[in-house]
Each structure stands twice: as C-alpha cells, then as structure tokens.
Amino acid sequence: MADAATATNPAREAFYKKVATKDLSPLWTTTLVQPEPAKFVKARPHLWDFDAVLKPLLLEAGGLITAKEANRRVLSLENPGFDSGAPRILESLYSGLQMIMPGECAPAHRHTPSALRFIMEGKGAWTAVNGEKSFMEPGDFIITPSMTWHDHGHDGDEPFFWMDGLDIPMVATFGTMFFEAYPDDRAPQTRPAGDSLARYGANMRPVNESWTKPESPIFWYPYSRAREAVESLKNNGEWDPFNGVKLEYIDPTRGGSAMPTISAFLQVLPKGFRTEVQRTTENIVFTPVEGTGRLIAGEGDKQVTISWKPRDIFCVPCWVPYRLESDGEASLFSYSDRVAQQKLGLWREQRGNA
Numbered sequence: 001m002a003d004a005a006t007a008t009n010p011a012r013e014a015f016y017k018k019v020a021t022k023d024l025s026p027l028w029t030t031t032l033v034q035p036e037p038a039k040f041v042k043a044r045p046h047l048w049d050f051d052a053v054l055k056p057l058l059l060e061a062g063g064l065i066t067a068k069e070a071n072r073r074v075l076s077l078e079n080p081g082f083d084s085g086a087p088r089i090l091e092s093l094y095s096g097l098q099m100i101m102p103g104e105c106a107p108a109h110r111h112t113p114s115a116l117r118f119i120m121e122g123k124g125a126w127t128a129v130n131g132e133k134s135f136m137e138p139g140d141f142i143i144t145p146s147m148t149w150h151d152h153g154h155d156g157d158e159p160f161f162w163m164d165g166l167d168i169p170m171v172a173t174f175g176t177m178f179f180e181a182y183p184d185d186r187a188p189q190t191r192p193a194g195d196s197l198a199r200y201g202a203n204m205r206p207v208n209e210s211w212t213k214p215e216s217p218i219f220w221y222p223y224s225r226a227r228e229a230v231e232s233l234k235n236n237g238e239w240d241p242f243n244g245v246k247l248e249y250i251d252p253t254r255g256g257s258a259m260p261t262i263s264a265f266l267q268v269l270p271k272g273f274r275t276e277v278q279r280t281t282e283n284i285v286f287t288p289v290e291g292t293g294r295l296i297a298g299e300g301d302k303q304v305t306i307s308w309k310p311r312d313i314f315c316v317p318c319w320v321p322y323r324l325e326s327d328g329e330a331s332l333f334s335y336s337d338r339v340a341q342q343k344l345g346l347w348r349e350q351r352g353n354a
C-alpha cells in the first residue's frame with residue numbers, strides 16, 4: 001500500500017469511520033491480496049512426537065473420559081502459528097490423534113467434512129462406514145466420505161491409536177457444516193467386511209453396477225497392498241529425486257484421488273536418501289510408518305530441521321521449500337489439499353531452487 005494512502009489525513013480518517021458504520025471498508029487500507037503465500041500463510045512446519053507426547057497424553061485422557069462420553073476421544077493438532085480455538089494443523093486441513101480402548105464404542109454419526117484414518121498402533125479395532133466394517137491394521141488407510149454414517153469399535157485388548165485427517169477448514173470456509181448423530185450407538189451392518197475392496201479393489205468392477213459418487217467406492221486400503229506396490233517400484237530403482245517412490249491412493253472408477261477434497265499418498269525413501277528441494281502450494285501432513293530421518297523446511301533464518309520417526313506427525317505449509325532425508329529405508333504416509341487446489345485451478349509447484 002502506498003504510504004500516501006494510509007498516512008494520517010483527517011478528512012480520510014473521518015471518511016473511514018463513516019464507511020465503517022455502513023458495513024463497508026476501503027480496500028486500499030487493507031492487505032487482502034498478497035504477493036506470495038509467505039506473507040499470508042500462518043501455519044509453520046511443526047512435529048508432534050507420538051511416543052513422547054501424543055500417546056502418553058491420550059492414555060491419560062483414557063483415564064478421564066470414555067469414547068462414548070467424548071463422542072470421539074481425540075487430541076486435535078493445533079499448529080502453533082494459529083490462534084487456538086479452531087483447531088487445524090494447516091490452513092485447509094485438520095489432523096487429530098484418536099484413541100479407542102478395548103470394548104469401547106465411538107457412536108455412529110455423519111457429517112459434511114470428509115475424513116481419513118491412518119492407523120498408528122494396536123490390534124482388533126474397526127471402523128464401520130456405510131454399513132461395512134473395516135478391521136484396521138497399522139499402516140492401513142481408510143476413508144469416511146462426506147455424510148456417510150460411521151462408528152468405531154474395538155474387540156482387541158490394548159489401546160488403539162489412529163490419525164484422523166479431515167477437510168474441516170475447507171468446509172468451514174464455505175460454511176457448509178452439517179452433523180447428525182445416529183439414533184443408536186451403532187449404525188446397522190448391511191454389507192460384509194471387505195465388500196467394497198472385493199468389488200472395486202482388484203482392478204475390476206461389478207458388471208451393471210454404476211458408481212457416480214465423488215469419492216472412491218473403496219473404504220479400506222490395506223497397508224500390505226500399498227507397501228508391496230512401492231516396494232516393487234523401489235526394487236526397479238526408479239527414484240524421483242524429489243519424492244523417492246511416491247504413489248497416490250485413487251478412486252479406481254475415475255483414476256482421481258480417493259477423496260474429493262484430500263489427496264493421500266504412500267512413499268518410500270531408500271537408505272540414506274536426500275530429496276532435492278521442492279515447494280508446492282499443497283498443505284501437507286506426513287506420518288512416517290517405517291524408518292527415521294529429517295525434514296528440512298523453510299528458508300534463511302526461518303529454516304528448521306525436524307527429526308522424525310514412526311508415528312510422529314509433521315506438517316509442511318503451502319509454498320514452504322522442503323526436503324526429506326532418510327537414515328535407513330523409510331516409508332511415509334501423507335495427505336494434502338492438492339486435489340482441492342487442482343480442481344480450483346490454484347495448485348502450483350517449484351522443483352529445485354528458484
């Protein structure tokens with residue numbers, strides 16, 4: 001803004017006060033449109049430690065409140081760049097860590113935000129989506145599409161942890177927030193476990209069945225299958241210098257992302273790999289499954305080096321340059337708002353230094 005436009009000027013000040021009483025503001029006194037994301041994006045690269053922080057605090061919460069009382073026993077990840085109160089990990093994305101204890105029920109509900117689960121630790125818990133149960137194993141990726149009934153249960157004998165990724169901030173921007181509780185704790189089971197994967201998960205589809213919804217018909221993407229795919233490509237030695245081997249979870253009926261607003265990926269970095277620097281407008285949440293390494297993110301005096309290990313959760317905000325380093329071989333799950341940005345014509349990337 002030119003100094004002349006904001007310099008003290010009694011006639012202008014009087015005018016600004018007057019327009020404010022009419023629910024108006026002069027655009028020239030505001031900084032609505034910025035030259036680049038760094039001047040606009042508040043989120044910072046940050047890591048939440050699973051073993052030292054998330055798990056012990058959730059276990060403590062387990063002694064204070066049941067899953068049913070809490071509805072969802074979740075600690076929401078609040079990026080330190082934002083004011084507290086409307087939890088989000090990045091400008092457009094929500095992330096939380098959820099724990100369910102043996103025998104507990106997280107009651108059935110549905111909402112307009114789309115959710116994904118990425119399984120961190122435990123045995124014997126399940127999520128039911130649209131009448132179909134998925135038994136969850138560490139590393140599995142599960143989707144809960146917008147307005148599908150879902151409840152979580154646990155038949156095992158140890159605490160069970162998963163990461164929730166939702167598009168809550170995007171839905172909140174539009175104002176299109178709806179939530180309904182199901183009248184009973186459990187929504188009815190109408191299809192056998194594994195049904196959606198059998199129908200659509202074998203590079204085949206049921207004859208005479210059409211699929212027109214904006215999300216994948218598959219709810220459950222087991223880690224074993226995804227890991228096997230990246231392993232084969234890894235063994236063929238085709239490394240992308242920016243991402244190692246990185247595959248996206250897709251909707252097999254269209255070939256696009258599994259969810260309409262969130263993209264999800266599994267990538268492998270070979271032993272001792274250092275990716276080249278890149279930046280994209282994507283807001284990205286990572287959680288390592290196997291291996292340890294570092295995230296180097298930001299520029300100049302804002303650059304940070306963050307060490308990661310399995311089940312930690314870390315984030316890279318829009319347009320922050322970053323690279324990843326692995327010690328031994330590593331695999332990382334990530335989700336981002338890439339598909340939403342691409343649909344809106346906003347996505348861009350820069351590979352290497354400018």
Ligand code: GTQ
Nearest residue numbers: 072074096111115164166
């Ligand atoms: O499991 O449905 O972390 O509705 C936040 C909102 C989890 C869920 C969250 C939710 C859920």
